[in-house]
Amino acid sequence: MNTGKRQKQRKVLLMGKSGAGKSSMRSIVFSNYVAKDVRRLGATIDVEHSNIKFMGNLMLNLWDCGGQDGFVENYLTHQRAHVFSSVAVLIFVFDIESREFAADVISYSSIIRALQENSPSAKVFVLIHKMDLVQARLRQQLFEERAEYIRAASEGFKDTVEFWATSIWDQSLYKAWTQIIYYLIPNAGSIEALLRQLAEVIDARELILYERTTCLTVTHVTRGLEERNPFTDRFERISSILKTHKQSMAKHTNLPPNIANFAEMQIKTGRFMFFITRLTENTNLAAAIPPSEQIFNAARVNISLVRPRFAELDIGSAKASARGGIQQAFASSGMGAVEDGRRRDGEGESGGVE
Template identity: 25%
Template sequence: MVLKILLLGLNSAGKTTLIRHVLEGKEFEELENLPPTEGVKTDEYRYRRLVEISVFDCGGQRQFLEGYFTERMERTIFSNVRVFFWVTDVGDRDKLNQSRFWFKQAFNSLKKFSPDAKIIVLAHKYDLKDKISKDDLKKYFKDKDPLQGVSFYTSSVKTKAARRILCNVLNKLIEKTETVRMKNIQNILNKLTKRHDAKVIMLINKDDGLEIASSISPELETKIITKEATEFLQYLSIKTLIYPLSMAQELVQEFRKNKFLKSKSLNTTIYKFDEEYLILKDIHKFVSLFVAISIPNLRSLDKFEQDIAKITPNLLEILKLK
């Protein structure tokens, strides 16, 4: 099953930045100065390594927009859409009128070719100080039109709100179709967590940096994620903001002191402080394991690494990477 996502909006609204931020795990600074998108750009992604997503990112310059509604292109663009994002730059009041106009065209085409698509208007660049509020945008877009079933959300690549919104929407879509696979992965991680009394074991998709599944020791579950833990995970390119992962704050502070242990294997990085270890291990070109664990001696670390080697084939099989 491939999920088709359609992104439209006026030029410079932030569509390409937004989608690459979420699905390629890149931060705002890495995405500055992207060239304008020429016509329709399609890309395939593996969201959380669990589902295939086909993104239609449509350049928003006027000459392109006009083309999308011609008989030749309309069907191709607007058919089989699961989620439609209309991206509006909330800092650009002068173009709101145009944005509303083209949104309504797109809305009609969607109703014709993908009547079941989820329709979302993003009040994007919400980090800007001078902006139109989401509620005002909603009023303006709705006008006299009820726009049944259209949801409005604020979004920003700078504040990570964009990642939260897009992931929420995508997670809901895959919740039902991927339940069994997710449960199977979860079970494997839970067993390992229990066996070694680990604090956190997370399986991560390297493309988007997002968690595929995680297992957290019960005593940590109630703690809220700290800012420092978040920063540390970001340093490791793990995007956890949307997950209720908790981490011991002390581990992160200790990490700053830069104690650092080399592992025997090249694809593993181990950070050690006293008896606490943070392990980041690539188990595949596309997948890593992140582990926070307390280990009394190197022998039990060896044992833990052996257990990881044992479960790896199963995990890869469930993720269809074998």
């Protein structure tokens, strides 16, 4: 599907003071590190460039910028136009326990001015990191105080900058990076719309789309009573579980963690049924459905029928995003949607799930 398509490149700056945790989070999100392994990472020298393929044709041109004062001064003077031009996203990381917070904000403000000068349409995400080091009862208040102080120094990005409290030891890191990735995917809305149509067809309580390599959530659709689910971090929890599972498979198969993967996982209970399966070459789909074997089997068949339609929505396929939806996908397969063991377009016809 991707042959001949031009990759969409997005320049992403990852900046912040030395020791704030930039390289650690990058390694966990994109290099399949686990939190305890990042201790062996050294300080970043100048700029480390990474070209990360995400969701088919999206290429993240990630610049992990060293945070030592000498490097920052160089970025702002001799390399100002080179570093800060054509930037899609700036991710600035603050260490919540920094003893020089005011100085960190002054440095941030200088970087923001350089960004506004060279990439005024960029998006800014501020991650207030290492929140696990703060007492639980004080975290929210301290986060809000720091966020307001930083917002005041955000110049022209004051009204659009987004703040996230993060830690490598819980799901907050995945939650923040999920929002960053969602912003970078140009046709996320089309994918979400198609996912919503699929959820209606298979009567899913929830559908969650994950990128296969990083296990980050791309988007999700929630329906009915599931909208009142009290576990608001469930998507990030599943990301963490999938990541850990990939690490375990890599360990026992001697495959690199970015290659190790699984075909399908199923959970069946008296209250719900849940499965995660491959949707496209680049994505996994998690589905929560009612506790019915017929609905479960029909859902799996319908997902297999619409896989080519989702594959067409790889990044950069503008023509594909303008085509018909789920029903056209079923029509092009020569079948109607399967429901409760029978095809919707005629009971008793071949192709249904028994």
